[in-house]
Amino acid sequence: MITDTKWRSERLPRLGSAIFADVASWKEEARQSGMDVIDLGIGSPDRAPSDRVRRALSEEVLRLDRYAYPASRGSAAFREQAALWMQHRFGVSLDPDHEVLALMGSQDGLAHLALAVTNPGDAVLVPDPGYPIYAAGLAVAGVEAIYVPLREVNDFLPDLDAIPEESWRKAKFILLNFPSNPVSSVAELPFFEKLIKMAKHYGVLVVHDLAYSEMAFDGYRPPSILEVPGALDIAVEFHSLSKSFNMAGCRIGFLTGNREAIGALRDLKANLDYGVFDALQQAGIVALQEDMERVGAPVGALYERRRDSFVQALREEGWNVAKPKATMFIWAALPGAAVSNGWTSRRISQEMLRKTGVAVIPGDAFGQEGEGYVRIALVEEEERLVEAARRIGRFIREELNQNMPKF
Known part of the structure; x- marks a missing residue:
């Protein structure tokens, strides 16, 4: 393997967060292990144009x-x-x-x-x-x-x-x-x-x-x-x-x-x-x-339904995430049990993917102010989003705090 870096610009490490590459490798590992991965990481629309x-x-x-x-x-x-x-x-x-x-x-x-x-x-x-x-x-x-x-x-x-x-x-x-x-x-x-x-x-x-x-x-x-x-x-x-x-x-x-x-x-x-x-x-x-x-934005109505189903399902599982007014993302503060136990955004994202197959992006991929949050993309149909919420709920109860209260 060539390890000489004389052909690599010093700019390259500054172009993006290495966490995105890490999350991609975590997803591949999960798939290789036979896990059914629900990828809520990258904000790529799952529908085609009209x-x-x-x-x-x-x-x-x-x-x-x-x-x-x-x-x-x-x-x-x-x-x-x-x-x-x-x-x-x-x-x-x-x-x-x-x-x-x-x-x-x-x-x-x-x-x-x-x-x-x-x-x-x-x-x-x-x-x-x-x-x-x-x-x-x-x-x-x-x-x-x-x-x-x-x-x-x-x-x-x-x-x-x-x-x-x-x-x-x-x-x-x-x-x-x-x-x-x-x-x-x-x-x-x-x-x-x-x-x-x-x-x-x-x-x-x-x-x-x-x-x-x-x-x-x-x-x-x-x-x-x-x-x-x-x-x-x-x-x-x-x-x-x-x-x-x-x-x-x-x-x-x-x-x-x-x-x-x-x-x-x-x-x-x-x-x-x-x-x-x-x-x-x-x-x-x-x-x-x-x-x-046309009247209204069909894509907005689609993601509003997804938001409502996913947020409701997560809250039923004990994670009281904020309900956004726009975008295809949930910006979720880590559950209290994770914070009290010293879990970072990166750790909970990696462990959640490994244990449940649900992929999200740790907040510090977007800057140091993102620590303590994860970004969840609503890029699956409602049934899959609800399934993801159920898996996340089990993870929270089993891995973070079995007695974590419901909201």
Whole structure:
């Protein structure tokens, strides 16, 4: 085996948490042992896109004129449809030529934005816990991450007033994500209004990741930060078709907002890739059109039912987890018995998988503030989720505290 590391960049260890690789190996070990694994770890939708979207894609890939290099910025048709959807969904008017950019999924843009708008040695404010690509994109760009804690006492919203003035003045941009992965918290428009006001005061670009805009429950409709008057002067917002339209494998999304920042990312990507396959962009157009023609978000209703069934089943088993208002995730504080016995997020995740076959992600995979929590993805049908809850309940009683009280 070659152990010389001269061909490996020092950036690589900073690109992501090793815990994800560990969880993958734990799952493989469980399967090899014959365990029926219920994988609630990775947030990958388990449903396919609608019939209409799939038909459009199948027709497009058969066209002879779909196989040239696509425009790296996205087709005019896709950008125009994205702008129409933003107007329909949020009442936000955008110039599709300068304020919309097609992406190979929002992660494509999140990974490259710092390269486009910062210089080595700059700093960026990022949430902790946060989606791993946030910090990974900064590591690639040689940019310092200034972590902003998201804590339960503040409903997992950042305390903007508690960010030191020095950090505000040092930061090139602040990156936030509501509804949030992994903590499933939500933010209302007044929070964004305050954020925009502070960002303008310090000259900090606001980057908002709105990948879960259509996955909200109990009548809640997540706002766009671009609804705030003047936000286009200083903010950009990522949108993804992966979760809202079950198109995760298609790799398509878009960036909206401030034209200077979008222009910088557009120019960078023009030198890195050739954009999204035109057939996929056409399928994306159909997905956005279909969404504009209906009332409500079917994907939101699906995950609301799953949330209700799973949370109720877990509570019946003695684990009183919080009930999120949005996303496809449960951000669950460890059971009291686990905390009192000194169990870490990593230990309970590994032992629970080994003993029950239920895979979750330890919270510290998303940052040090995630210790004491696990993230559970609602990516199975309701019956399997209830079965997972039953297995978890047995694990809690047998491994942590046989006399653990019911809630």
